[in-house]
Amino acid sequence: MSDTLQNPVPDVADARLNPITVEVIGSAFASIVEEMGEALVRASYSTNIKERRDCSTALFDADGLMLCQAEHIPMHLGSFIDFVPYVLRHFGLENIAPGDIFMGNDAYEGGGTHLPDIVIAEPIFAKGRLIAWAINTAHHSDFADRGHAHIYQEGLRIPPVRLFRAGVLQEDVQRLFLLNCQVPAERISDLRAQIAANRLGVARMSELCAKYGVPTVLAAGKELMDYAERKMRAGIAAIPDGTYRFADIFDSESLDKPLEMSVSITVSGDEIHLDFVSPPQVRAGLNVVYTALLATVYYAVKTVVDPTILPNAGLARPIHVTAEEGTILRCSHPAAVDGRITACQRAVDLIHGAFAQVVPERVTAASNGSVAVASFNGRRPDKSLWVYLETIGGGSGARHSKDGLDGVHVHMTNTSNLPVEALEGEYPITLLRYELVDGSGGAGTWVGGLGLRRVYRAEAECRVQVMGSRLTSRPWGLAGGEAGAPGYFTVNGRENVFDTGSVDLNPGDVLEIVTPGAGGYGLPSRRGAEDVARDLREGRLSAPAVAA
Helix, strand or coil: CCCCCCCCCCCCCCCCCCHHHHHHHHHHHHHHHHHHHHHHHHHCCCHHHHCCCCEEEEEEECCCCEEEECCCCHHHHHHHCCHHHHHHHHHCHHHCCCCCEEEECCCCCCCCCCCCEEEEEEEEEECCEEEEEEEEEEECCCCCCCCCCCHHHCCCCCCCEEEEECCEECHHHHHHHHHCCCCHHHHHHHHHHHHHHHHHHHHHHHHHHHHHCHHHHHHHHHHHHHHHHHHHHHHHHCCCCEEEEEEEEECCCCCCCCEEEEEEEEEECCEEEEEEECCECCCCCCCCCHHHHHHHHHHHHHHHHCCCCCCCHHHHCCEEEEECCCECCECCCCCCCCCHHHHHHHHHHHHHHHHCCCCHHHCCCCCCCCCEEEEEEEECCCCCEEEEEEEECECCCCCCCCCCCCCECCCCCCCCCCCHHHHHHHCCEEEEEEEECCCCCCCCCECCCCCEEEEEEECCCEEEEEECCCCCCCCCCECCCCCCCCCEEEECCECCCCECCEEEECCCCEEEEECCCCCCECCCCCCCHHHHHHHHHCCCCCCCCECC
């Protein structure tokens, strides 16, 4: 993580805290961010946030280290990691005041990961000094029908700027933002919901400090980070030392051919190093900035080492991540990044595939490995623009003692589907079918989860852009389990009709999206968990060295 300026508050390292107090304050942090998230969802206007919950909330300390993130969308950590440090570096602690609100989204200036995720951060003061930050991000379904050759085609780039100065709205900044949006009425309403969610976080943190005292709350925050670090180190130390490599195929409708990516994971004592190798960054919106890669690694390692580790900055201390700059998994300006989560899903597959060689009972077979996206846009009869974004789940990988889950979001994404009533009530689209895809889960002792089929009929002229992966490659099985089925997109029953992922739809045209299933776990001939466990102990079954 980036270096940060130090806030001149009294040293609280020697504050006397008992474990119960630390636990209570830690639970309060978690409660605050969850309440912020609910406020954001309930106050928002667009279907993407109020129905699909495509947003996340968090608290950071004064120096820009995460105190707690709500259990919403792991990918959004990448938009938080460097936001507060950027504000501190470029504005200066002495120039930040109560009532300031900062706004940004840029992937290269300010720690964002792609432009639709607008980050809003507000400082929290107590007794005249900065003690923490309330922060959230929400995916604004706008910037539709864009090219993805480079980031300048993908929307308005906003480095962290003041949207409010000491409680006063900077109207020129707001006007600049709204002028670049296709659906400004949605944007301003969602933006206000984000501001309200942070103000709730500020109020709750102020109440917590009033109850326990600022030194105690700050000291508890540091102790919670240290505790997360200790748990992460203990979990890593329980994994046998060694280097474990895994390679996988990355395919997408935006690529001319599948590409190979790999990771080498080296476990040494209580520290871990992950070295990623991926092709040079591409002229498509599939590239990943470093903060997005870090968010992916922290999530994937936590799921294997110890899922109970607190979601704060301490868990990252024993984890070291390298990747060559200018590649897909650590791109350089001005690479396009709108669809970065697709590559991040594959990075999770890489990490789990490598860990499966040493702790196979802790990982699942490959899940659907994709984020299937359909982004529609058109004009209403009154000539106003509409934009509708949906991401669709798929199969979740089978586990060493259970079948995989059917039709769910996995890993780096965690949004909900848009209910049929909301879809058809707000947009000129009819949903013809929404169902699980029989047979799409890989066979095994434990069967992989099923993919989804979602079929739309356009009721007015519009344009749709699709994005996905595992369209030619298949989610791999584990310990002898079979691979899951790939996904596909069709328009009026025909595949390969998309021009760089987009196509115009006329009234009556039908778009079909089928998402990948997931891999199975254990040989199909085995009877159950005991047989699979015996095969694993005796080394007869493991993850493939390279996924096909």
